[in-house]
Amino acid sequence: MAQHIMLTADRPTGKLHIGHYIGSLKSRVELQNNGEYQNFVMIADMQALTDNARNPEKIQNSLLQVALDYLAVGLDPNKSTIFVQSQIPALNELTMYYLDLVTLSRLERNPTVKTEIQQKQFGESVPAGFLIYPVSQTADITAFKADTVPVGDDQEPMMEQAREIVRAFNNTYQCSVLVEPQGYFPPKGQGRLPGLDGNAKMSKSLNNAIYLADSADELHRKVMQMYTDPHHIHVNDPGQVEGNTVFEYLDVFDPDQKHVAELKAQYQHGGLGDVTVKKYLEEVLDAVLAPIRNRRAEYAKDLGEVARMLQKGSAKANITANQTLEEVRAAVGVNYF
Numbered sequence: 544m545a546q547h548i549m550l551t552a553d554r555p556t557g558k559l560h561i562g563h564y565i566g567s568l569k570s571r572v573e574l575q576n577n578g579e580y581q582n583f584v585m586i587a588d589m590q591a592l593t594d595n596a597r598n599p600e601k602i603q604n605s606l607l608q609v610a611l612d613y614l615a616v617g618l619d620p621n622k623s624t625i626f627v628q629s630q631i632p633a634l635n636e637l638t639m640y641y642l643d644l645v646t647l648s649r650l651e652r653n654p655t656v657k658t659e660i661q662q663k664q665f666g667e668s669v670p671a672g673f674l675i676y677p678v679s680q681t682a683d684i685t686a687f688k689a690d691t692v693p694v695g696d697d698q699e700p701m702m703e704q705a706r707e708i709v710r711a712f713n714n715t716y717q718c719s720v721l722v723e724p725q726g727y728f729p730p731k732g733q734g735r736l737p738g739l740d741g742n743a744k745m746s747k748s749l750n751n752a753i754y755l756a757d758s759a760d761e762l763h764r765k766v767m768q769m770y771t772d773p774h775h776i777h778v779n780d781p782g783q784v785e786g787n788t789v790f791e792y793l794d795v796f797d798p799d800q801k802h803v804a805e806l807k808a809q810y811q812h813g814g815l816g817d818v819t820v821k822k823y824l825e826e827v828l829d830a831v832l833a834p835i836r837n838r839r840a841e842y843a844k845d846l847g848e849v850a851r852m853l854q855k856g857s858a859k860a861n862i863t864a865n866q867t868l869e870e871v872r873a874a875v876g877v878n879y880f
């Protein structure tokens with residue numbers, strides 16, 4: 544019997560990238576295979592609609608792509624319940640009960656949501672559904688009584704908000720129905736992979752990502768255009784490794800950190816060209832990505848099978864979510880009949 548329950552999700556707004564891999568996918572596969580966790584992995588299509596309501600095709604088209612990325616990194620439908628958020632009606636009802644326990648000003652203070660509102664240039668027109676997505680995320684987590692949520696650093700404010708709601712619910716209704724979740728973060732310094740452009744976060748929406756599905760040629764092109772040190776013009780100039788995306792990726796992806804230290808020393812001293820380091824990074828990344836890319840291509844041959852996998856997973860997830868909903872209804876006192 545598993546001692547812990549894990550839940551995570553991704554928004555189907557495009558294919559998944561190496562930031563997702565480092566921030567969350569890698570931990571999920573480890574937890575899936577260590578035997579102590581019951582795993583739930585959700586494709587958050589309703590959350591994606593909160594800022595894409597007028598572009599539902601994007602979500603539809605991304606659904607199976609995200610599922611393929613899951614299978615490619617080694618998530619196994621026999622060990623992890625992989626499902627689709629919109630197919631689990633209980634989540635919406637839970638969200639409604641939780642919304643009564645959160646204030647508008649608390650939602651507006653959430654730093655991740657604040658940053659995203661700026662990035663998405665909503666101005667005064669923030670969709671209400673977008674503002675409350677941390678509450679719906681709390682419904683996703685608590686419906687499965689997950690205690691462990693493998694996520695990147697940007698999600699810490701969501702975990703805090705979820706814990707607050709859980710405490711408020713259990714206190715208000717004098718029960719212990721809901722479980723407080725903890726984020727499960729990557730090792731220090733790896734929680735938020737920067738984008739190719741040096742932007743603080745690689746993100747599907749910012750168009751600065753290396754995708755798990757990228758071909759070897761695309762990988763080459765993207766690595767060659769990566770942001771480095773703009774003042775490192777001639778090979779012999781001393782270069783900066785801090786804030787230099789190429790070195791930040793080597794820190795995260797190269798198993799040979801001794802070699803990375805040597806390269807850094809040489810770069811800082813002068814005499815190591817950007818193209819040379821980039822070629823090396825390309826090799827390091829390809830060693831990680833080639834097996835993922837190949838597995839992905841295999842699964843992509845039968846998309847019908849991938850869709851059936853999601854359908855089965857969603858049926859299974861409904862059973863658990865409905866059980867929690869019954870307990871929540873009883874706690875709130877709306878189980879009249």
Ligand code: ATP
Pocket residue numbers: 552553554555556562563565566567693694695696697698733734735736737744745746747748749
């Ligand atoms: P969108 O732009 O649509 O929000 P996204 O690229 O931010 O997409 P999400 O689906 O929001 O991706 O995030 C899914 C998971 O991946 C979350 O746990 C998030 O913390 C993690 N994640 C996303 N981007 C990164 C990154 N650059 N580094 C580390 N983890 C990341």
Ligand code: MG
Pocket residue numbers: none
């Ligand atoms: Mg995001």
